[in-house]
Amino acid sequence: MKLDRKTLLLISGATVLFVFAAVLCIAAWSIATAPASGLERPKVTDWMQAWGSIAGVFAGLAAAGAAAALLLHERHRAATAERLLEQERAENALHVPRSVVALPARFGGGVNPNGEQYIDQVHLAVYNHGSTGIRNVAVIVALPEGGPRLLLARAAMLGPGGRWPIDQKSGKPVWYPGPSNIGTLDATVTLCFIDYTNQAWRITSDGEVAPTTTPYFEAEGAAEFPVV
Incomplete structure (x- = not known):
């Protein structure tokens, strides 16, 4: 996790307090073990005061550590909540395109005198099962x-x-070179449309759903029953 400046300052402050506490511990130990000759040996009250100061430093250190841990915990909770919100928004956005479906396409046509198959008619239906309308619907x-x-x-x-x-x-039959009979073709149907939020979508009969900024690029300049 990347830490911000405030968290780094808290951690740095806690480190400084720890070092300071260690220095005080060394000083208290030196006072407690000082030789009896020379100056008056420190009294019990002096030791208690020194260790009390050290305890205060450690209490402050613990408080700083707890504050830093709380901050990191709150940051993690906020990041998790934001991620869940984004996931919920993405799922809600997909509700509209997933409500639009197309039935499998069926074809009419025949075979020309040269033995070539052709298609001159397409049958299918598009359904909008959603609660809002869609516009500029194109079918490929x-x-x-x-x-x-x-x-x-x-x-x-x-x-x-x-x-x-x-x-x-189609006023002009379309030649189909495949080996399968046109009556049994399993074609992929693509729908392009714009939803009520002005978002353009491109969905296919094989389950692909994707937003797009150019939903009708396949159909630019197309006439009736054209071939791409």
């Missing part, structure tokens, strides 16, 4: 097995408890 469908990404329609607003069915046809 990524086809598996080397297939393209399809940029679908947008919705200006999807209210709380709202359902947005998408049954979008």
Whole structure:
């Protein structure tokens, strides 16, 4: 833990008091063991006064140590409380995007005279199970097995408890090179939208949830059923 200036001063002061107490202990021991010749030998009251001073120093040292320990404890409690608050805020922020889901995409299409598969229709639905509306909703469908990404329609607003069915046809069929039949494709659906706090989100059908500052970069300049 990184200590601030006040805590360092407390620890330094306690260290100084300890050194001072040690010096007093040495002085008291010298007085107690001084030879009888020469000056008058210190009396019992002198010893009691010296040891009383040392006890006072140790009491002050203990008080300083307790104050420093209390300060460190309060700092730790404050840091823990702040960390828990941040975690709670992060969980609350994720409540809105986790309430928005998309059903798996289904596709319509066929095979051209050259034997190439194509897609000309996408069906899916977006649900907002949250208690607040979302806006500027965009849908991107990524086809598996080397297939393209399809940029679908947008919705200006999807209210709380709202359902947005998408049954979008393409005026220009999209070639799909994958070996799987288009009727059995397991595509990844990405939703981009802005919540009521003006935060932009990007979520996918595989569970990824992430804030973003450019939620519609995939769809810039896109026409109906374009390929990225």
